[in-house]
Amino acid sequence: xxxxxxxxxxxxxxxxxxxxxxxxxxxxxxxxxxxxxxxxxxxxxxxxxxxxxxxxxxxxxxxxxxxxxxxxxxxxxxxxxxxxxxxxxxxxxxxxxxxxxxxxxxxxxxxxxxxxxxxxxxxxxxxxxxxxxxxxxxxxxxxxxxxxxxxxxxxxxxxxxxxxxxxxxxxxxxxxxxxxxxxxxxxxxxxxxxxxxxxxxxxxxxxxxxxxxxxxxxxxxxxxxxxxxxxxxxxxxxxxxxxxxxxxxxxxxxxxxxxxxxxxxxxxxxxxxxxxxxxxxxxxxxxxxxxxxxxxxxxxxxxxxxxxxxxxxxxxxxxxxxxxxxxxxxxxxxxxxxxxxxxxxxxxxxxxxxxxxxxxxxxxxxxxxxxxxxxxxxxxxxxxxxxxxxxxxxxxxxxxxxxxxxxxxxxxxxxxxxxxxxxxxxxxxxxxxxxxxxxxxxxxxxxxxxxxxxxxxxx
Amino acid sequence: xxxxxxxxxxxxxxxxxxxxxxxxxxxxxxxxxxxxxxxxxxxxxxxxxxxxxxxxxxxxxxxxxxxxxxxxxxxxxxxxxxxxxxxxxxxxxxxxxxxxxxxxxxxxxxxxxxxxxxxxxxxxxxxxxxxxxxxxxxxxxxxxxxxxxxxxxxxxxxxxxxxxxxxxxxxxxxxxxxxxxxxxxxxxxxxxxxxxxxxxxxxxxxxxxxxxxxxxxxxxxxxxxxxxxxxxxxxxxxxxxxxxxxxxxxxxxxxxxxxxxxxxxxxxxxxxxxxxxxxxxxxxxxxxxxxxxxxxxxxxxxxxxxxxxxxxxxxxxxxxxxxxxxxxxxxxxxxxxxxxxxxxxxxxxxxxxxxxxxxxxxxxxxxxxxxxxxxxxxxxxxxxxxxxxxxxxxxxxxx
Numbered sequence: 001x002x003x004x005x006x007x008x009x010x011x012x013x014x015x016x017x018x019x020x021x022x023x024x025x026x027x028x029x030x031x032x033x034x035x036x037x038x039x040x041x042x043x044x045x046x047x048x049x050x051x052x053x054x055x056x057x058x059x060x061x062x063x064x065x066x067x068x069x070x071x072x073x074x075x076x077x078x079x080x081x082x083x084x085x086x087x088x089x090x091x092x093x094x095x096x097x098x099x100x101x102x103x104x105x106x107x108x109x110x111x112x113x114x115x116x117x118x119x120x121x122x123x124x125x126x127x128x129x130x131x132x133x134x135x136x137x138x139x140x141x142x143x144x145x146x147x148x149x150x151x152x153x154x155x156x157x158x159x160x161x162x163x164x165x166x167x168x169x170x171x172x173x174x175x176x177x178x179x180x181x182x183x184x185x186x187x188x189x190x191x192x193x194x195x196x197x198x199x200x201x202x203x204x205x206x207x208x209x210x211x212x213x214x215x216x217x218x219x220x221x222x223x224x225x226x227x228x229x230x231x232x233x234x235x236x237x238x239x240x241x242x243x244x245x246x247x248x249x250x251x252x253x254x255x256x257x258x259x260x261x262x263x264x265x266x267x268x269x270x271x272x273x274x275x276x277x278x279x280x281x282x283x284x285x286x287x288x289x290x291x292x293x294x295x296x297x298x299x300x301x302x303x304x305x306x307x308x309x310x311x312x313x314x315x316x317x318x319x320x321x322x323x324x325x326x327x328x329x330x331x332x333x334x335x336x337x338x339x340x341x342x343x344x345x346x347x348x349x350x351x352x353x354x355x356x357x358x359x360x361x362x363x364x365x366x367x368x369x370x371x372x373x374x375x376x377x378x379x380x381x382x383x384x385x386x387x388x389x390x391x392x393x394x395x396x397x398x399x400x401x402x403x404x405x406x407x408x409x410x411x412x413x414x415x416x417x418x419x420x421x422x423x424x425x426x427x428x429x430x431x432x433x434x435x436x437x438x439x440x441x442x443x444x445x446x447x448x449x450x451x452x453x454x455x456x457x458x459x
Numbered sequence: 460x461x462x463x464x465x466x467x468x469x470x471x472x473x474x475x476x477x478x479x480x481x482x483x484x485x486x487x488x489x490x491x492x493x494x495x496x497x498x499x500x501x502x503x504x505x506x507x508x509x510x511x512x513x514x515x516x517x518x519x520x521x522x523x524x525x526x527x528x529x530x531x532x533x534x535x536x537x538x539x540x541x542x543x544x545x546x547x548x549x550x551x552x553x554x555x556x557x558x559x560x561x562x563x564x565x566x567x568x569x570x571x572x573x574x575x576x577x578x579x580x581x582x583x584x585x586x587x588x589x590x591x592x593x594x595x596x597x598x599x600x601x602x603x604x605x606x607x608x609x610x611x612x613x614x615x616x617x618x619x620x621x622x623x624x625x626x627x628x629x630x631x632x633x634x635x636x637x638x639x640x641x642x643x644x645x646x647x648x649x650x651x652x653x654x655x656x657x658x659x660x661x662x663x664x665x666x667x668x669x670x671x672x673x674x675x676x677x678x679x680x681x682x683x684x685x686x687x688x689x690x691x692x693x694x695x696x697x698x699x700x701x702x703x704x705x706x707x708x709x710x711x712x713x714x715x716x717x718x719x720x721x722x723x724x725x726x727x728x729x730x731x732x733x734x735x736x737x738x739x740x741x742x743x744x745x746x747x748x749x750x751x752x753x754x755x756x757x758x759x760x761x762x763x764x765x766x767x768x769x770x771x772x773x774x775x776x777x778x779x780x781x782x783x784x785x786x787x788x789x790x791x792x793x794x795x796x797x798x799x800x801x802x803x804x805x806x807x808x809x810x811x812x813x814x815x816x817x818x819x820x821x822x823x824x825x826x827x828x829x830x831x832x833x834x835x836x837x838x839x840x841x842x843x844x845x846x847x848x849x850x851x852x853x854x855x856x857x858x
Contacts, residue, residue, distance in 0.1 A: 064784075065734050065735050065784060065785075068733075068734050068784060112575075112577065167590070295668075296666055296667050296668070297667070298667050298671075327621070328620060328621055330621065335577075337577070337581060337624070338577070338578060338581050338592050339592070340592040340594075343594040345667075346667065346670055347594060347627070349670065349671060349674055350612075350622045350626075350627060350632040350633075350634070350635070350674070351612055351622070351632070351634040351635065351674060351677065351678040351681065352620065352621055352622055352634065352635040353621070353622070354671065354674050354675060354678065355642075355645055355646070355651075355678060358650075358651060358675075359645065371641075372620045372637075373620050374620065374621050375619060375620070375621055375623070375726070375728075376505070376728050377577065378505055378506070378576035378577040378580045378774065379575075379576050379577050381505055381506030381507070381576055381728055381729065381730065381731030382506070382731040382733055384506070384728055384729050384731070385506060385729050385730065385731045385732050385733070385739050386733070386734060427668050432653055432654060432656065433654070436653065449650055452650055453654060454654065454668060454671035454672055454675060455668065457671055458667060458668060458671075
């Protein structure tokens, strides 16, 4: 693989596709240089602060029907604002790897809350530690109101343990199944008793609820706290392995190669869970650029939408359409299906979702009509019932504006049709597609066709 | 599909040398006996329908004590026996009930119930335990199980724009069809059409690109079959003009035209009634009752009711005691309603919910929902339930 092809593969995987603009700047740089650039990340991206700190829970508690309706509407609006703020940030950022890793942690520490403020706070924790240290990230997530609420740790009290948090901590967040016992769950749940939060969204270690008796966890005995438990889990190399395996599926191949994952786990463990050295190791490994590891990952709906936004510099007059697309494609930010996150891969694809994937690009780039609706999320039912807002099917023209001038400005003058197609698609295009490329008379039409193909669903 | 099967199937399409098997599978299918082709129709009520104000235990004083302002007054209730009766908004279903075409199963739920909408819906759709996360749905796994004639996406059709998790298996998935004509048109747009006829061998591989092309070809083929077949039947019965009415009318069209579909899935939302419940739930129940009654009568008329079984569920019921906003909060066990022309046990299937022995103010389940599924799988869809539900459930006796 030529250097510029390697750079493109790296950029596509480490971010949300590669623009001609990026290629002009980095296409001829060395892999090491590009990796360093991508890992730099933090300086340019900021925390999301769109949701203000002003939820009036009194209105909800009073139970007056109008006040309740207002509260729900306000809550809905905040959720929407947060969703759009993040998708815009992903679409505009100069630090794509930072957002891509934030997105990875968003799915890893999958969480739902109808408190947009808590959701925003957790998202910012995931961003500020996205390229930092996994231990710090884990500790902060474990103290976040969103997660404590989601996994019922508010109800985890001395004498009445609630094991939900302790169980998911081990099964999904750190070490994975097969590396702990049911007793470990019971004992560690006791250690997390008292972990809670107050109404203003701050972590509180409620000493009164904490069980400070002796616990036996993973063969050790002592008066353990939640932090002790997490440190003991991190001491086990299986944890480094579990995270490495998941990252491999995210960045490299959905069928992990055990040797590569073991090597990653070694790096991660040795670096005391620093994330950057691990990513640097992946992106500079020879195997990362093997043929079998290119052009074969199915983009998630968010990756697809953000990729289009970035490639074509799309601006939205009616940003709500981005939510509608998330619904029909089956991935709404902040609404993972459960604590295990989105299953990904082929799970994204069924007859209808694939059809929308092939149709959405031309709707966006050719101001087409939208005549489909996603189903409401189960969590939206209270809102639907309260405001009697049954979805109404109205075909609307999408008000999105791609910046074609900017797009073409960066396409190298010398680049022919086939080269453009090869740049925009990660897998090798098939014969029909090649024929259609050869016959194309208008580059713009050809480009729209290219992004409306099954090939474009892969990266 | 295993690579070997795939190659074998490809070789079978010998009449059309260059055309891969997956482009031509349906024409090759024998049109086996269409009469006696059993359908299952699933109606999902989203938001957690309040079962206690749907099938009302009016014979139990506790009901009136716990629901001071939202209980349905005795004279308004359509009585089914001396304990339970219909919410007046379900009046259209009385005739259906009296004909012996309806069965009500009380107190259906699962151990360690989850009161969050999305989690509990997930559990019902994947048929998992409360602490288990499955990525495939129960109907999807039925499709995966290689049931007879399960080789096509239209074996399970969801009348909606998008496909629910319940309909997604690991290898096979159902298809979402809101309007057969629209699906057909979408797949006949020039670029889609051209790509489907991609004969490039590289796309016959089992990798993700191959999977995408295969899905596309199946969609193309299914859209054609569904549109052409459904065209042959016109529904003349009157349906209420609302979303559920329209969707059930579409299901009737598909069933009556002889489509080789085993499972249909539709949903109706708006049941999360935390406040001002009586009006909101009443409105939704009327939509539901009128639409289902029209559907059942239509199927009876066309002679398909004996081959059809309808199941209605919701992700959970609601708390026995009302809240301060004239509504109810999330609860646990709920009733499941079954309709069909050949029910073994019509009427009220089991005891009314026990309102005294509660679990934190919520009903204790008496019937595991997977026993309901097991009954449908074993006795209606003719597949061993343990294959789909990962362990064996004894099942019930309503069919």
